[in-house]
Amino acid sequence: MIHFLRAFLFAAVLFTAGGQPARALELAGNLVQGGLVTGKAAPGARLTLDGTPVAVAPDGSFIIGFGRNAKAKAVLRAEPPEGLPETRELTIEKRRYKIQRIDGLPERKVTPTRPEDLARIKMDQARIAEVRRRATLKTFFDTGFMWPVEGRVSGVFGSQRILNGKPRAPHNGVDVAAPRGTPVKAMGDGVVALVNQDMFFTGKTVMIDHGLGLTSVYIHMDATTVNEGEFVTKGMQIGTVGATGRVTGPHLHWGVSWFNTHLDPALLVAPQKPGE
Ligand SMILES: [Zn+2]
Structure with a gap:
């Protein structure tokens, strides 16, 4: 049996125009068809995945998922309440099915x-x-x-x-x-x-x-x-x-x-x- 347990961790720090570090998107999980990714954005941020709004908890936590036939690319966009919006292009690994x-x-x-x-x-x-x-x-x-x-x-x-x-x-x-x-x-x-x-x-x-x-x-x-x-x-x-x-x-x-x-x-x- 093949297992697809993989973990990816992304973290980056962006800087606002004033040079202050802004809380950037943090993602953890499986960027693969059928995979779940959990993330953290700035509290109050508005998020979209390929243009569709994503639910965000008050502390900035969110979840995104990729279906059986998810396309190879997905675009996650976060608009924090302050500072610049962040756009992340995600590459989704393809799988073969039995x-x-x-x-x-x-x-x-x-x-x-x-x-x-x-x-x-x-x-x-x-x-x-x-x-x-x-x-x-x-x-x-x-x-x-x-x-x-x-x-x-x-x-x-x-x-x-x-x-x-x-x-x-x-x-x-x-x-x-x-x-x-x-x-x-x-x-x-x-x-x-x-x-x-x-x-x-x-x-x-x-x-x-x-x-x-x-x-x-x-x-x-x-x-x-x-x-x-x-x-x-x-x-x-x-x-x-x-x-x-x-x-x-x-x-x-x-x-x-x-x-x-x-x-x-x-x-x-x-x-x-x-x-x-
Ligand atoms: Zn079954």
């Missing part, structure tokens, strides 16, 4: 046609989308991340999926196969933003809001053990591994998003040690 074939899924879950199924899918997607729109001005993510479950990685981020022989959307998270009932833990601090007992594709589902548009999702669980609105800390149990929704066997699908951009969860944590 093709994954999964057979034996219930056909109803691969090609849904029943009106009641389609209505459920639409409702599920609306609830998930509502959580992903939130820009909570908190930096719960500051305390870092961990694997939510111990097990065997059975699906990686970005794979082109062929389900029952039919091309489907790329895999947007990491799958960890583990026995039913294995504890599932919060990857980081945050507020439980969604708990659902029966989503069409994802079964028992929990979402956590880590602040500034960063959310994590834990799906196909056997049981959930938290409530919406509850604050959880990194490592706290939120449920157990199961086989609910569109699955062939018990595993945890772990997803991470920056607003609507799916990120690679594996880039946020150190590789699992063999045997863990």
Whole structure:
């Protein structure tokens, strides 16, 4: 298995016209497709990524993320309340993705046609989308991340999926196969933003809001053990591994998003040690 754990650190000091050092943009994280970058700007700064506004916490903290097919260049621009604006051109490393074939899924879950199924899918997607729109001005993510479950990685981020022989959307998270009932833990601090007992594709589902548009999702669980609105800390149990929704066997699908951009969860944590 290939790991993409890379860390880049950038720091620079700019000087204003008067020669006073101004707080420049600080960035840390993975400038790669699927990567998350955290940063610090001057408090009160206005930020855009490729022209789109980026949420900034009162202390100047922010997050940006790059999707599966992110372009090679991105432009981050910060306008501090005082001093000159700063523009940073970022180079995003390209990745190659696998093709994954999964057979034996219930056909109803691969090609849904029943009106009641389609209505459920639409409702599920609306609830998930509502959580992903939130820009909570908190930096719960500051305390870092961990694997939510111990097990065997059975699906990686970005794979082109062929389900029952039919091309489907790329895999947007990491799958960890583990026995039913294995504890599932919060990857980081945050507020439980969604708990659902029966989503069409994802079964028992929990979402956590880590602040500034960063959310994590834990799906196909056997049981959930938290409530919406509850604050959880990194490592706290939120449920157990199961086989609910569109699955062939018990595993945890772990997803991470920056607003609507799916990120690679594996880039946020150190590789699992063999045997863990
Ligand atoms: Zn999955």
